[in-house]
Amino acid sequence: TKTIKNVICTFCGTLCDDLEVDVTDDGKKILQVRNACAIGAEKYLHVGNPGRVVVPRMRQADGTYKDISYDEAIDFTAKTLLKAKKPLFYGWSSTNCEAISAGNVLAEKTGGVIDNCATVCHGSSLLAIQDTGVPSCTLGEVKNRADRIIFWGCNPAHAHPRHMSRYSIFPRGFFTAKGQKGRKIICVDCRETDTAKVADTFVRIKQSYDYEIIDAFRTVLRGEEIPAEVGGVPAEKIKEVIEILKSGRFVTLFFGMGLTHTLGRNHNIDEAINFIRDLNDYTKAVLIAMRGHYNVTGAGQVLGWQYGYPFACDLSRLTMARHNPGETTSVDLLVRHEVDACVVIASDLAAHFPFEATRVMASIPTITIDPHISMSTELSDLHIPVAIVGVEVGGCCYRMDNVPIETRKCVDAPEGVLEDEELFNRITKRVDEILAEN
Ligand code: SF4
Known part of the structure; x- marks a missing residue:
């Protein structure tokens, strides 16, 4: 057993930085968590649950899911985004700033709208x-x-x-x-x-x-x-x-x-x-x-320094970012049918949006990128599982008071499971390849 000290809890915006996590010597399993509250500890202890999804799942015509490879999932996502006139990229509050930055490159390239959970909270x-x-x-x-x-x-x-x-x-x-x-x-x-x-x-x-x-x-x-x-x-x-x-x-x-x-x-x-x-x-x-998700502040920071606005950034006019709450905000875009594809990342749109917005999300091609099964994954055409930030991968996150904190990895992700940042880089690469082919 080895103990990793000063672990940052990636659950809520408090980003407590004093956790102690006991892991097996091979770095594969978490045995115990000290100092975290009940909800924070649960995040670490359920990482190795047997039911965890470790390969992308594509919805079939009969509503069941079929396991596919990451390459197939990346190809499907790239083609869906290129086919869409205006894709929506929503979520970002439970991943690291590196992934958000990589995702913004993809959204910019495919003329999408990037919005984070602030759109329905702060x-x-x-x-x-x-x-x-x-x-x-x-x-x-x-x-x-x-x-x-x-x-x-x-x-x-x-x-x-x-x-x-x-x-x-x-x-x-x-x-x-x-x-x-x-x-x-x-x-x-x-x-x-x-x-x-x-x-x-x-x-x-x-x-x-x-x-x-x-x-x-x-x-x-x-x-x-x-x-x-x-x-x-x-x-x-x-x-x-x-x-x-x-x-x-x-x-x-x-x-x-x-x-x-x-x-x-x-x-x-x-x-x-x-x-x-x-x-x-x-x-x-x-x-x-009081910011809720552990890196919803970071999602606003990254968007802010890249495009000037902390949420609801419309990049569909490729030369400039537009921000007009009520017009470029996710719920409004969905209920007005102004987006024709959706990527839900590190958040659960279906659990938090009004019913009508969720209904529209379920009716357009939707890809959900999340380590866990959620309401959004079950309404999506494709669910791509990823490594858990703060547990299986580190990266920069912003506490509720806008202080950036470097989170740390405690255990390895299940074999073959990609990190958010790498996944976005590979989707962007595939988008570039398809554009070059045509
Ligand atoms: Fe701290 Fe929030 Fe994690 Fe609890 S859930 S340990 S309060 S960061």
Whole structure:
């Protein structure tokens, strides 16, 4: 047995970097995982499950699947993409930046649209950040400095289980030696989540009144009067929260889809950013989006540095990238039948998109690239299995605070299974060959 230390957990956007993984001497099997939360540990422990798909599977006319070789799968994918007028490449949040970059080359070459999971989660945050800017910091700074934490519309107790112990509520840092005792935790939500239960102050709001309540916070902060109740919250409670925040040395607002997906959407985030800016007149204050999949932040980073937009990039006009949410976003493209082939990569489109968009995806040629069987793989014409990033292959991933972290390989992938990056390079090569032949 050998132990690999400082392994990066590639499950959620917290990207915990302190896992210890025991593997067999031949580097083929994971025996034990320490330090991970239950969901993180499960990712490592189920890698060797007997039912794992290790060769590409092509759907037959009768709905069954037939095993085919990687060469055949690559040829089918290249021909499907070249035949399509506008293919959609959706997903990217559970693979490394190297694969995303290689995939972007393929999308550019085949005139496709590249979109990532932000399109149905923090896309509105990214729009607001591009419009308004973002006063932010790293999770390390939160641990070492923050004494006032707000969780707004997010529930890390379930979605990011170690976030609270590593960075936000419990850890002792350089200027936060008392840990939880030195911090005041505020939770704003329309329901009492498990995160709300560990908060010092729970502000229960009426669903979709986030904008009004942030506006009320800003109004009170400026010393103006507000109505006796805003969005289900009494004025006294709003004033109490503002006093708690003003008396802090370092405020951090963590926000999730409870804020990005309620009425107001990106304007909620505009308002939250402006609230944090206002708070900086009194104390240091920052905000950080609670990103879900482990490299959804990286997917936005790579697209951002390559094309200027963090999601929904239309490359069908080969000379320029276009980004127009509502027009170049995956759900809209699918429900309007504007894409005629689909590559789902490192995400499960069918599990998260509206029914109508999923129905269209199932009706056009679709290739799903994923280590696991998912709803998307079962609606696809072709499922190409790949190695698992952070377990069987390393690579760069971005934590929720935009810090790039090099993940590491713990065990070998099953024999013959390709990595995402290599797969995209080979599909691009095949596209080049077909173009040269014609
Ligand atoms: Fe993995 Fe997230 Fe759990 Fe950390 S909190 S161990 S990154 S699943």
